[in-house]
Amino acid sequence: MNSALSINHLTCKYDQQVILESLSLKVEQGEIVCLLGASGCGKTTLLKAIAGLLPLSSGSISLRHQTLDDGRDWLPPEQRNIGMIFQDYALFPHLTVAENVGFGLTDVKPNERTDKVNEMLHLVHLQDFAQRYPHQLSGGQQQRVAIARSLAYKPDLLLLDEPFSNIDTQVRHELIAEIRRLFKQQGVTAIFVTHSREEAFAFADKMAVMNHGVIEQYGTASELYYHPSSKFVADFLGGGSYLAARRISESEYQTQLGCIPAKAQHNIDLNQACELLLRPQHLVLEAVNNSDIHVLEQQFMGDHCRYVINASGSQLLASSNEPLTVGQAVAVRLQPQGVLAF
Structure with a gap:
């Protein structure tokens, strides 16, 4: 062209x-x-x-x-x-x-x-x-x-x-x-x-x-x-939250939610502290009876709901296939494809 x-x-x-x-x-x-x-x-x-x-x-x-x-x-x-x-x-x-x-x-x-x-x-x-x-x-x-x-x-x-x-x-x-x-x-x-x-x-x-x-x-x-x-x-392109992490291998990062695979956007050394960008679709919630993770906010978006959860002191945006209420205990299922490290 x-x-x-x-x-x-x-x-x-x-x-x-x-x-x-x-x-x-x-x-x-x-x-x-x-x-x-x-x-x-x-x-x-x-x-x-x-x-x-x-x-x-x-x-x-x-x-x-x-x-x-x-x-x-x-x-x-x-x-x-x-x-x-x-x-x-x-x-x-x-x-x-x-x-x-x-x-x-x-x-x-x-x-x-x-x-x-x-x-x-x-x-x-x-x-x-x-x-x-x-x-x-x-x-x-x-x-x-x-x-x-x-x-x-x-x-x-x-x-x-x-x-x-x-x-x-x-x-x-x-x-x-x-x-x-x-x-x-x-x-x-x-x-x-x-x-x-x-x-x-x-x-x-x-x-x-x-x-x-x-x-x-x-x-x-x-x-x-x-x-x-x-x-x-x-x-600026929106819809994400950051989770503190530490690089432990070529493609893995240790976090409060466990070990997460991610792609580094910049040079990050082994054992170096960094942050993982998690879009709401990376964190899928499910209601459970007993969990340390709770729903802090519910944001109605029209065709879906977006949630803010507390995860070991971090506030993260997440999604769910079922309706949840503020204060509800949830389990987090991670879908790590496309997670980025900064």
Whole structure:
């Protein structure tokens, strides 16, 4: 595959404060990449730098082998052929849906413009809403109008800043799946920003977890979840707890729960103290009459329950195939496949 977007050693500063530091990223043609991280980690700053709305302190950005900015040559935003969709959609309230979609098509003949607008409206299933105004649409429909407008002039790259944050939860998952299918059908190369790991898992081909202006890890969702490069990535992608351990062999670690096989994510010497990352699915609970381990908390997750247990002084997240109550004595069955040592 050919890299559509190439970012090399990019640094951006606000008032001498470093926001992005020596950041590098490559996005392949037709990929959907998520920038995932907490507020203030630099996600939106990176989008603005790519769009040309923010100067670089150092580094370079190129799109389809054309330099956008390298400190010497700088291409203005309007010449980059990059579409951008904002959190609030940025639709023109005084224009109809059709007029919003066709707003950027200024260099085509009127009949071609009409054909393109109709094509885009059919693409996003809004052909019956062409003469409505934005305030007459739901949040999900407004988002589809914004996407149709951005796709109308065939951008080389589409940037989306928190695109689903204003969508009702009950329709968000359906909309994410619908827009992903649309992007794949059209071969869209896209970068989107979110702080929601659920959105990232559902929408992206690859994820870049950001922390204080750097990319901690870049890869597919399964790579980052099952093989996090750091405790930060492991914690951000969620659902785990740490158990004190000591390495006793090449692949075994002694813990309060006994000997557990695990894979070391860093160099850990024999007899060295460390921690094991245990996801809830690694610890399966079963109610018993007599045990030193008890349920401390029950967290109802909708389709399942997650439990917090005390295990020899450690509080661990666990799962169960049967309903349990707070204070109940339990036995722990370990499923060690995929346990990581840090």
